């Protein structure tokens with residue numbers, strides 16, 4: 018925990034210099050809350066009953082300008098089955114004593130994902146797509162993709178998606194639906210129930226888009242509906 022404090026101090030000082038916060042008290046409270054989250058995160062990692070061990074950090078693909086990427090990263094984007102090309106960076110990959118590998122995407126907010134899902138209607142894609150991207154970069158099978166809500170706000174909960182035949186089929190179907198829309202150039206505004214409520218683009222779309230889209234011919238939105246119904 019001394020090393021953690023030392024690193025936090027180092028990063029906080031650097032960011033303080035860069036951001037010049039207006040109210041010192043608010044800044045210090047924010048740093049203390051990060052410290053508490055990190056300590057609990059580290060305690061849980063050390064006590065992990067399944068003994069997952071970190072092996073790769075910031076494994077990037079197609080982000081050659083990343084300063085802190087893992088040395089196994091790929092400078093080029095990776096193509097997953099179906100031909101979708103991905104760029105990104107995976108926070109952490111670990112291996113367990115049985116040799117299985119899982120990818121983790123750290124989340125700092127509240128838990129948004131359902132308890133059981135695969136791609137969550139196309140809204141929660143990281144576990145499956147990151148796992149497939151990692152397979153392509155490392156040339157190793159990935160056992161699972163995981164969202165880890167690693168703060169008090171997220172209750173240190175995790176959501177794990179096993180990379181099995183169902184997950185691979187879901188990814189292929191997702192890619193096919195996106196490809197169909199790209200080929201047709203068809204991207205209608207078709208928000209799901211209450212999706213507009215908290216959307217940053219509401220100012221652009223106006224307050225009636227959800228109501229307006231309900232009267233559009235449903236036949237043209239069939240693929241989108243299929244995607245939204247996928248687990």
Ligand code: SF4
Pocket residue numbers: 206207208212213216217218219220222223226227
């Ligand atoms: S506000 Fe616009 S962009 Fe946002 S969900 Fe609604 S229709 Fe979509």
